[in-house]
Amino acid sequence: MRVLVIGSGAREHALVLAASHDPAVTALGCAPGNAGTAAFAETLGVDLTLPSAIAELAVSWRADLVVIGPEVPLVGGAADAVRAAGVPCFGPGADAARIEGSKSFAKEVMASAGVPTARSEVVDNPAHLDAALARFGPTWVVKDDGLAAGKGVVVTEDVERARKHALMLLDGGHPVVLESFLDGPEASLFCLVDGRTVVPLLPAQDFKRVGDGDTGPNTGGMGAYAPLPWSPPELVDEVVSTIVRPVVDELDRRGVPFSGLLYAGLALTSEGPRVIEFNCRFGDPETQVVLPLLRTPIAGLLHATATGTLAEHPPLEWSDEAAVTVVIAADGYPGKPRTGDVITGGEDEGVLHAGTRRRDDGAVVSSGGRVLSVVGVGEDLTAAREEAYARVSRVNLTGAHYRTDIAARAAAGHLAVPAR
The missing domain is CATH 3.90.600.10 (Phosphoribosylglycinamide synthetase, C-terminal domain)
Structure with a gap:
């Protein structure tokens, strides 16, 4: 199998490394890649913002499977373009990728599906901000409604800091999502989805704040670990049945079936798991700890997801490390x-x-x-x-x-x- 990985980060390096260990992989490319992926995969040039360029590369390189890592090309429709070119692609189309690309869309889907999440309100006019802030907090959670690479979120007990961040987003033309604060530790659960079948991977926990003790501003992620020795044994089954599967079914009902990796960011509260956010791709840095523990060859698994045959794939095998x-x-x-x-x-x-x-x-x-x-x-x-x-x-x-x-x-x- 000729596998082409799209992206240039550590997540893509982890995907390339896992694919390099798969005996079914006969050729491996990464576009645009980095200095680390070059040791395992052919480095190829591509503009991640141009879906047509990604599709053209997939065809010219004769890819049997394209794996799109970052959210930007997915939200931009790269997976749609690759599939339209006749190449199997791991990653959702643009309509389904809105589950990450628009937090207000994600909230709407969760409400329709009856999925437990934080109370939220969208503010798109500075004149309405102060009244909205008064309906939340303390603690205040302020998010950019669109993509922000993990850095568009402020969680603070200072209403003035929350207001300043919200005004900055609004001044930049970005609607703001205010949310109620959720107690309990956070966790990430990746699920492979081929439209209807859901196969969960190991849960992980990442660290967003830049400094020790969860201090300083949010980042794209400063580290992660897996598995979670403190989580209840029924956690994965509960999250799949009450959160992931209802969202997958709701997207399918809307005519935008999700195919790829659905990432549920969770708060494990005293009232049960609650959704913080959904992402439409492998998380970074959680991928770097989940994939080293996966013993099942990755190429066939992702190909089954991309081609709608996930239900026929054998059960996953994991290391106990x-x-x-x-x-x-x-x-x-x-x-x-x-x-x-x-x-x-x-x-x-x-x-x-x-x-x-x-x-x-x-x-x-x-x-x-x-x-x-x-x-x-x-x-x-x-x-x-x-x-x-x-x-x-x-x-x-x-x-x-x-x-x-x-x-x-x-x-x-x-x-x-x-x-x-």
Whole structure:
């Protein structure tokens, strides 16, 4: 099978790495890729904002399967264009991808499906903002209604900070979604969906805040771990039956069946799981810890999802180990990152590249905010953390920063779901 992965981050590096271990894969391409994916896949050029260019590349490269990683091309209709060109594609069409591309659409779908989520209100006029804020908080949750790469959300007990963020979004022409705050630890559950069949993967937990102890602004994600030793054994079945399947059925009822990876971002509250958000693709950095634990070959699994035959696929097989990933970020991130610095010590297969490129002289340099995603796998979370941070210690990047507490509370047994 010739597999073409679209994207350039650590998520795509994780997908490429998993596909490289699949004996059914005879050729592997990544577009536009990065310095890390180049070790396993042919690097191909493409404009991620042009669905027609992605489809043309799939045809000219003779792909048997296209896997689209990022949300921007999915929301833009890249999967529609690839399928129209006759190539199987893993990823939802533009209409179904609105589950991530528009938070107000997602809320509407959840309301129709009877899915538990936070109370919300959309504000599209600054004149209505103060009255809306008065109906929420404390704590206030303010979100950009559209795509914001994980950085359009402010969660604060300061109403003035909430107001300032909302006004900034509105001034930029972006409607604002206000939500009630949900208690309890957060979790992410990825589900493969081929329109109707739902196959869950392992739940994971990511870390959005830039600093230790969940301090500082939100980011695209500073680390993650899987599985969740503190979660109840019935969690996955409950989330699939009360949240994922109703949303899948509702999208199908609306004539926009979802095919690809449906990501449920959850708060595990004292009243049960509640949806924080839906994404239409593999999450980053959770993918970097879920895929290393998957023993089922990935290419056939994603191809079955893309071709509507997921119900016929054998049950998934998983390692009984744990995985932790730690994101190494550039100086300045999540603001304007410093780029162009040489990276050394990142040659290990457990070091997944995100914002990197290879210079003409062969040196690997930083090219984005989240530069590397360093993965450790071990018999439990403690061992996986030790492996991940040992690899982090061998990486050198001027001005880099990372969190030192990824999975620490879970490994120490200090996390639990609130009693119902």
